[in-house]
Amino acid sequence: MGRHRGNSPDEDDHRPRRRSGRSRRRRGRGGAITAFAAAFAVLLGLGVTGWVLIDRQGGCGREDISLKVLAASELSPVLTRIASSFNAGEHSLDGRCVQVEVRGADSANVAYGISGAGPTMGDTSSHVWIPDSSLWPSLVERSTENAVLTDTGTAVAHSPLVLALPREAAEDGEATSWATLVPTDTATPGNGGYDVRLIDPVRSSSGLATLALIKGAIGDGQEQQARLIAAFQGLQQGVATDEEAAFSALSGDSGDASPVLVLSEQAAWRYNNEHENAPAHVNYPEGGTYTLDYPYLLRTDDPLLSRAAEAFRAELTGDDAQSLIRGEGFRSADGTADTEVLRSEAGFQKEIPAELPSPSGGAVEQLTRAWNQLKLNTRMLTVLDISGSMAEAVPGTGLTRMNVTTQAATEGLSLFPEDAEIGLWEFSVRINGDLDYRETVPIRPLDNEVEGGTQHQALTTALAGIEPKPDGDTGLYDTILAAYREMSRTYKADRVNTILVLTDGNNDDEGSISLDELLTTLEEEFVPDRPVAVISIAFGPDIDPEPLERIAQVTKGAAYSTDDPTEIGDIFLQSFALRIADTGEEG
Incomplete structure (x- = not known):
């Protein structure tokens, strides 16, 4: 240096x-x-x-x-x-x-x-x-x-990292590894059936090392990105701001039942000294651990x-x-x-646990940036295609394209914290006077009270009730521009502002702006310090991915396409992964 x-x-x-x-x-x-x-x-x-x-x-x-x-x-x-x-x-x-x-x-x-x-x-x-x-x-x-x-x-x-849990839970538990803390169902964020707690990785070595260890257990590659996101989200639901908060969760003072806390040996020992009436038992993850x-x-x-x-x-x-x-x-x-x-009665072992290699400086920077990006509050407008082709059947499923899409969108809501702001538009051609789009559910926090329920429930109900417009065409370009302008007008700096487009077709509205006009307008109106990313998921055999890819490039978003509509759920997770994918190279 x-x-x-x-x-x-x-x-x-x-x-x-x-x-x-x-x-x-x-x-x-x-x-x-x-x-x-x-x-x-x-x-x-x-x-x-x-x-x-x-x-x-x-x-x-x-x-x-x-x-x-x-x-x-x-x-x-x-x-x-x-x-x-x-x-x-x-x-x-x-x-x-x-x-x-x-x-x-x-x-x-x-x-x-x-x-x-x-x-x-x-x-x-x-x-x-x-x-x-x-x-x-x-x-x-x-x-x-x-x-x-x-x-x-x-x-x-x-001081190696260990898993500390209430003694009663330890007696009933199975052997653990970092891989057992990874969720098996990416559609339901959580951590392998364990209520895993860690101290905020931005402020804690044990927390930061835990992210590296779990990422290592998941592996690299695009196909692993969804599992990483689900794991991070599960961890964020139970993150402790500091050691005192972590100790409170482990002792039961916070009302939590049987949490698993990632701590150093020394911190676990210190916890037991301070909580003799609610001592913790220590487990050493199989396959090794990181050492402070x-x-x-x-x-x-x-x-x-x-x-x-x-x-x-x-x-x-x-x-x-x-x-x-x-x-x-x-x-x-x-x-x-x-x-x-x-002492061994608390689970501590005399032998040195296998030490895993520490993450590089570049990996540390990448992990903290990913964690912070994922932690940012979400503000998203979902724009759903209701053109006539969405009524077509998906072979081998007994479902229509609309059924598969709305199910994936409904399950995707579980990825977001309850303070995420999400709204819903639907679009075809001239479904709202001369407009190709209409607002179905305004953008609001998921936990907001709405007509006797919550925004989350309102979105779930709206998605379940959406029907394709018979013989309706796809007014894609006008809708994207309108959505972009609305999200830019209502931009919130403390949130990730995103438009998610779900469509099975290409723009076929003869009265709409052209692709070149749309791209030129988006380039002119794009503000780097007020970004609104357009992320699209297109599915079906007739999709031309190039226009959506060009739109994504202009707005710093992403475009995904597949012939198989049943893959929408996994692609939804990949689109969410965009928030943490571009976090710099490992060094």
Whole structure:
């Protein structure tokens, strides 16, 4: 990474008080030779191996070297104790004592604060940063080139991700893997029959790693996109804003029954300490898991502060410090656990669980962007073709094209949260005076009360009652332009504004605008910072996909086509996947 002094606290700005009550000792010739040899050893050691020679015999007679350390909140209490002992030992560099100050900080807040790109901004003033996971520095690397951030290659602690669930549920449950948390029915968002909870991935390493692990279990490829979306949606329904909310769900305080929570071992141990009346049992997913690795990162390029940071790093990796760290529910970097702390009766295992490779910086960025895109509230106008050809039978189903389409649209409503705003138009040719379209259900949130029911129910009823217009033609182009203008006029910046067109035919309205006129108008009226995407699903043997593809290109939407109307349901999911598909390349 690049170097930028402004990202690291200036030593002179944080100069501590001069130590008092200590007399300086004069050195004779022998002392001078000893001091020269020690200095030479320090220089040689730093240049070759990176080790630091520390004077543990006192002799601090000048200003202290103040080393500021930001550590993950759950790790900072034990590091504060270790730092207190370290400071009492009067570790001296060049006759100046190193004094370590540890502060707890949310890892996500620090990462976003350093990079300047994120939903939160935290305290970044430190010489050493110990986040809970290497995911955060990798995210910083992708976001900025100006941060002073050096990986020392040292992990202060380890804590693998586990599944924590109420003890009663654990006794009845089966062996779990990340794949078992993936929904088997993409039309019904959920997570493999489990009420899976995780902490918001934008703010939590465990949550972010869970997304990567589930994505890995699903696999890559266009055909897997629907399963990924359904899994993400199921997770979003039970996402906890922070650890306190997650603990509340696990303990039953929030009224939830038998949730499965993705936590680190240490967080599960901490939960049990705080909830003795509702302890959790830990399960280790088959096939391996991701491990929080608490990397020791330098945030200074000052030579003296770097030596002080190296001294404290050496302290943290020593036997005494590691014993204290294991006593707080962590493992050492080699996987060693304190079995008197992580006890088997709670499900904790002594053996190191198989560690899956951590996601790359590019994958982390992609996952967070996908999660945020999917989390954005939806505002969608569904535009349904009711031309005469929609009455034709779909071979082998006993259903008409209209039946298959309205069933897929009805099932598709379950993909959206209840605050999604969705409306319905139908179109053919001149079905509303001289207009080719008419509003069937206005755009409203799905949970809005409408005539004794909800908008969701109103849409379901309307879809069930739609009938094709006998001998009706397809006024596609005029309808798309009208829908585009209506959605642009009523655009909402906090939502994804989309038009979904469901049709089995090509434009055959002789009185409509031409395709070229439509494309030119859409190009002229498209506003990049107020986008309205046109997504079309066309089905049937007579479809010409090119016009819809060109419309999608102009509006940054997508066009799907199939000869088989029974595939509409799967394509509906793929169209919804467009919201997270274009999220950047993995690096």
